[in-house]
Amino acid sequence: MxxxxxxxxxxxxxxxxxxxxxxxxxxxxxxxxxxxxxxxxxxxxxxxxxxxxxxxxxxxxxxxxxxxxxxxxxxxxxxxxxxxxxxxxxxxxxxxxxxxxxxxxxxxxxxxxxxxxxxxxxxxxxxxxxxxxxxxxxxxxxxxxxxxxxxxxxxxxxxxxxxxxxxxxxxxxxxxxxxxxxxxxxxxxxxxxxxxxxxxxxxxxxxxxxxxxxxxxxxxxxxxxxxxxxxxxxxxxxxxxxxxxxxxxxxxxxxxxxxxxxxxxxxxxxxxxxxxxxxxxxxxxxxxxxxxxxxxxxxxxxxxxxxxxxxxxxALEQEPLEPPDPPRPLSLGKVQGELCLENVHFRYNSTQPLFQNLNLRVQPGRLVALVGASGAGKSTLFSLLLRFNTPQQGRILLDGMDLGRLRAAELRRQLALVPQDALLFSGTIAETIDFGRGHSPTAIRRAAQLANAETFILAMGGYGARIEERTTNLSGGQRQRLAIARAVVGNPALLLLDEATSALDAETEAAVQQGLRRAMVGRTVLVIAHRLATVQGADQILVLERGVIVEQGTHQQLLSQAGRYEELCRQQLIHTA
Known part of the structure; x- marks a missing residue:
């Protein structure tokens, strides 16, 4: 209030x-x-x-x-x-x-x-x-x-x-x-x-x-x-x-x-x-x-x-604004997708430190999964990458450029988010995918095809078909595939996935996963993994606990360590032998 x-x-x-x-x-x-x-x-x-x-x-x-x-x-x-x-x-x-x-x-x-x-x-x-x-x-x-x-x-x-x-x-x-x-x-x-x-x-x-x-x-x-x-x-x-x-x-x-x-x-x-x-x-x-x-x-x-x-x-004027763009911002140009966190410290308030001296390097085109309990810092890391929050110390680099020296809008055009619960605005399907960014009909259709969404779009009457308020005329899988199309229509270099299939049935999940696999090709991808079965093929898995990376490696490497990741797999009845 x-x-x-x-x-x-x-x-x-x-x-x-x-x-x-x-x-x-x-x-x-x-x-x-x-x-x-x-x-x-x-x-x-x-x-x-x-x-x-x-x-x-x-x-x-x-x-x-x-x-x-x-x-x-x-x-x-x-x-x-x-x-x-x-x-x-x-x-x-x-x-x-x-x-x-x-x-x-x-x-x-x-x-x-x-x-x-x-x-x-x-x-x-x-x-x-x-x-x-x-x-x-x-x-x-x-x-x-x-x-x-x-x-x-x-x-x-x-x-x-x-x-x-x-x-x-x-x-x-x-x-x-x-x-x-x-x-x-x-x-x-x-x-x-x-x-x-x-x-x-x-x-x-x-x-x-x-x-x-x-x-x-x-x-x-x-x-x-x-x-x-x-x-x-x-x-x-x-x-x-x-x-x-x-x-x-x-x-x-x-x-x-x-x-x-x-x-x-x-x-x-x-x-x-x-x-x-x-x-x-x-x-x-x-x-x-x-x-x-x-x-x-x-x-x-x-x-x-x-x-x-x-x-x-x-009273709204008393509420804090997100940090402004720097006076002389850098230009991103062609983004390869290399991500680097150097000695990042972040806390929401003086009594709640989250990240302390966090270091991470992600090579372009790699798939990195973030796993851990609720409150480990997975969503906060996404928030820092999107510059919704800024670290108190340290740097986050995209292709060697500090995110704090970039225009927020230019940065966010290179990062695309697919949330777990896909929120879609009412309007036509084309407007929903474009999301006010001025993409051509060809780019919108290509994104829908990439997200494995065009079949049901045509069945609804095409890209001019309207999405009702609160998306009551769409299924969960259809919403997620439109969210994927919305994310990739601008051809972003980094894709941030807050596991988009965790609430879907097996058949619907297969359709969404197919769209995700297409969307991830040629991009750096970070996935918040709630179900470990969906990220076993990741190039790197990071296990977070209270803002600290306690384990990292591939699925097999982490299983062999018999540590926290192996324990999480056993809890989810994933074969660990």
Missing amino acids: LIPSEARFRNLLPLFAQYWVPLLVGACCILVYVVTFPLLAQVAGDLLSAVGGGRFQDALPTIAVAMAVFLVQKLAQYGQDTLLADPSLRVSQALRQAIFARLQRLTFPALEKLSSGDLAYRLTEDADRVGEVMYKIIHDSTPSALLLLVLLGYMSWLDGPLTAATLLLAPVVILLVGWFGRQVLRASERSQAQVSNLAALLAEAVGGMYLVRAFASEEWLQQRFARQIDGHRRARFRTMELVALQHPVVGFLQGTGILAILLLGAWRIHTGSLSGPQFNSYGVALLMLIDPISHLTTNFNEFQQGKASLRRLR
């Missing part, structure tokens, strides 16, 4: 710079819109006097003027709303893209601790809320604040003392709105945290529904879901309760203030300090104040909720 960090909407202002033309025109529309209100107040005062005095001949032209001003106002309002909407949405889009781009650059330890449901909520609901708040700030809050100032200025021009009396209530209203806003912010953060937890639970539930039913645990899951939605209901109700309380409290103060002003205005007319038409205009302007105050109050609450969302989005 990400901890919300401090964030301010003003930090997003530089993102609006490139949209200065519609913002400038929209600002002009705002000014026209605001200026029309004191004009309408003046016209309304004259109209009320004409109607109250029975002067019909004066009322008609006044109404015509009012209609003209009202038409200009509404045209300006349409202009500001439409012109300012697009920049706000584009900035929201840019913010979401920037956050997603950063998400792709986080270190894997940072990614692994994050909830997928929580991240999905932040990049959808939180990002939408931030966009809505930015739009309201520009097209609603800004005009409302300007209108408030213009109307107060006009009222001061009509009667300064009366306006000063009107402003006596302002500090009380501001303090109340501020207090309610702080409470809404806290309640919104709690509510959004509850929604994130709910999204995370839903992601787990959908992904694990097969397991839930297999263990008849539906009631347990239903109870967990009920507790989550009840927590969300209570947190959400607290936010709504605060907003519901704010409106009548502030509204009562506004009503009381208006009645007091009417009484004071009557007294000033009685003393001759103010004329009737002037007070009519003043009263209309006073009523006009209610709308911008109401908008600012409501928008302030939404602003606080949006601030909570922005803080949750900005």
Whole structure:
């Protein structure tokens, strides 16, 4: 779970710079819109006097003027709303893209601790809320604040003392709105945290529904879901309760203030300090104040909720990124596939050393198997080769070049991973194999043939056939063969296999193994071996224990040593005589 960090909407202002033309025109529309209100107040005062005095001949032209001003106002309002909407949405889009781009650059330890449901909520609901708040700030809050100032200025021009009396209530209203806003912010953060937890639970539930039913645990899951939605209901109700309380409290103060002003205005007319038409205009302007105050109050609450969302989005900026490329990276050129580890030290934290003084040399075109218990360092070695992590000491060399001096993307184009559990994105089969790298249809088909996948691809309707979400229309063997094709389509020099057949039946495994044998030809291959029967023909087998290579050699050489490897073979009922 990400901890919300401090964030301010003003930090997003530089993102609006490139949209200065519609913002400038929209600002002009705002000014026209605001200026029309004191004009309408003046016209309304004259109209009320004409109607109250029975002067019909004066009322008609006044109404015509009012209609003209009202038409200009509404045209300006349409202009500001439409012109300012697009920049706000584009900035929201840019913010979401920037956050997603950063998400792709986080270190894997940072990614692994994050909830997928929580991240999905932040990049959808939180990002939408931030966009809505930015739009309201520009097209609603800004005009409302300007209108408030213009109307107060006009009222001061009509009667300064009366306006000063009107402003006596302002500090009380501001303090109340501020207090309610702080409470809404806290309640919104709690509510959004509850929604994130709910999204995370839903992601787990959908992904694990097969397991839930297999263990008849539906009631347990239903109870967990009920507790989550009840927590969300209570947190959400607290936010709504605060907003519901704010409106009548502030509204009562506004009503009381208006009645007091009417009484004071009557007294000033009685003393001759103010004329009737002037007070009519003043009263209309006073009523006009209610709308911008109401908008600012409501928008302030939404602003606080949006601030909570922005803080949750900005929390991603506190997470560590993978190391950047070097300032003057080396160029790989034609890669032969020689791999060398020199005195490599690596630890995940200060109390958990894994590799200490690890040395290894792999000749080009060789097949090397990594065996050992869970936690021995096999997957960590793959992570170091892919530069997902970097060693604290020592060097890892590819064809004599330090991986730390290469561009990560160029390095990863020469290393291809076939994971044990093949994750495929939805889309066409061609898109799945290409994986956004721009390979030609010929290269994609050649990779599929190499992976022994073309037969079932054609049976599905060809390379344009779609893979459904979560690959529900593919078998395990088909997924693995597409993963092999995806790995070899770019003709990488090194192939990293996290034994891709350990969860398959014998017949399916034979088809996948055939694809693997084709894919391994002419490449350096490192295999994480869970079942030793699959790597007996490896050129070299490395036995790892707690980050140390305790044995190495061929299958027969290691058996003759009667050490750890021989013990593992006996445990898996492999003939050792």
